[in-house]
Amino acid sequence: MLRSLVNPGPRSPQGKRRALLAAAALACLAAPALGQAQQVTLRAVSSFDEKTFFSRHFERFVEKVNQEGKGLVQINYIGGPKAIPPFEVGNAVRNKVVDLANVTGVFYTNIVPEAIAMSYTDLTTRELRANGAIDYMNTLLAPKGLAYLARLSDGVPYHIYTNKGFTGDLKGQKMRITPVYRDLFLSLGSTVVQTAPGELYTALERGVVDGYGWPIAGIFDLGWQEKTKYRVDPGFYGSENGILMNLSSWKNLTQAQRDFLQKQFAWAEEQNATYKDEVAAESKRQAEAGVKTIALSPEDSRKLLDAAHDAAWKRMAEVSPTHAARLKSLFSRP
Structure with missing residues (x-):
């Protein structure tokens, strides 16, 4: 019997046809599962109340990711401080309670004291990227399992x-x-x-x-x-707030997912140009x-x-x- 299971011998034409149909059916059933396997859902929180000034840019980012990332990346936005108190958000990201957050470095100085430096500046996001400031901050965040992926504020003193x-x-x-x-x-x-x-x-x-x-x-x-x-x-x-992400959550994404999110992060930082008019208003x-x-x-x-x-x-x-x-x-x- 073992030999017949391993090598069942020649099949009739009808048997071959049934086998091909069965294989095709299995492939069709597997296709959605494979598609789903390529999509990741990330949990996110904001350290500011929903729909308020310091959450709105992040919420637009979430909406854009969910619209354009179907089948690749989705974000489950669980809300603001009612979900996680502001000064606990850093640890929530670090411990992977959530994968990413809209949060100011002021709220996680208990983990990385140097993060407050991001609020001590009037340089623009573009300037901070060009001079290596954000890269340097990430060298301090990485040992704590964190990554700073987008700054969502400019010109808000x-x-x-x-x-x-x-x-x-x-x-x-x-x-x-x-x-x-x-x-x-x-x-x-x-x-x-x-x-x-x-x-x-x-x-x-x-x-x-x-x-x-x-x-x-x-x-x-x-x-x-x-x-x-x-x-x-x-x-x-x-004033600084930005997207802080769990480093392992970031590394566990596929290259396609990271590439997609990098484009979304760049888009989010480009929206900082609107702050000039918002501040005047x-x-x-x-x-x-x-x-x-x-x-x-x-x-x-x-x-x-x-x-x-x-x-x-x-x-x-x-x-x-x-x-x-x-x-x-x-x-x-x-």
């Missing part, structure tokens, strides 16, 4: 927002901070308070804080314009909402920008003495 005015310092003011401008605000004499963004409206309403730092955009998403009197110009640094909208601008003189502007620069790189030298000088040269404007 941070500003001081205050209800008490500004005459060159923040003495006597309680300011809500994030790690990006904590040291600057301390150097300007303020008391600092760290709260979740969702708690700031109430903190302003109750006088728990007198102001806060935030990019030029996004305050309307949170309703803060209702409790904000002044914005100080000029802005400083450059946000500034106008703030004025219309009653947020007054405190425009510093050229001399006082220079003092503020110098203070911001010095505070940032002093902090970097403390948290990363090995890499601080190189990061400063790459992320600072000559």
Whole structure:
């Protein structure tokens, strides 16, 4: 019997025909499975609320990938901070809870302290790619199992927002901070308070804080314009958010899938050109909402920008003495 299974001997013409039909049927059944095997679905999250200023570019990227990547790459976008709290997103990507995320480096300095350098710059994404800054950051991320694949912000500076005015310092003011401008605000004499963004409206309403730092955009998403009197110009640094991906998730893709995503990442970075008009629109909208601008003189502007620069790189030298000088040269404007 074993011999007959291995070598069943000559077949009749009818038998050969049945065998060919069976093989053809199996091939047809296998075809969809093979097609499916070429498609990968990646899980993604945003560290910002859905449909808000700092999520919209990422959401357009997801939509484009899903439209053009059928049969190759799809993204299952599970949402914003309600899915994963912002400061846990870095570890979620690292541990492959999700494959990629729209997140700022400020939220994963617990993994890579140097990531905050990406918010200390006013260089454009194109400049950061040309001078090797993003490549260098990836050499620091890779040992942690992470890869930075697209920067989704350009020309969106941070500003001081205050209800008490500004005459060159923040003495006597309680300011809500994030790690990006904590040291600057301390150097300007303020008391600092760290709260979740969702708690700031109430903190302003109750006088728990007198102001806060935030990019030029996004305050309307949170309703803060209702409790904000002044914005100080000029802005400083450059708000950063980008696409962070699990390195093994990236490496496990086929070459065709990586090539497809690289084109999508390039497209996403090209969309940063729209920020110039968006920032102008946000500034106008703030004025219309009653947020007054405190425009510093050229001399006082220079003092503020110098203070911001010095505070940032002093902090970097403390948290990363090995890499601080190189990061400063790459992320600072000559």
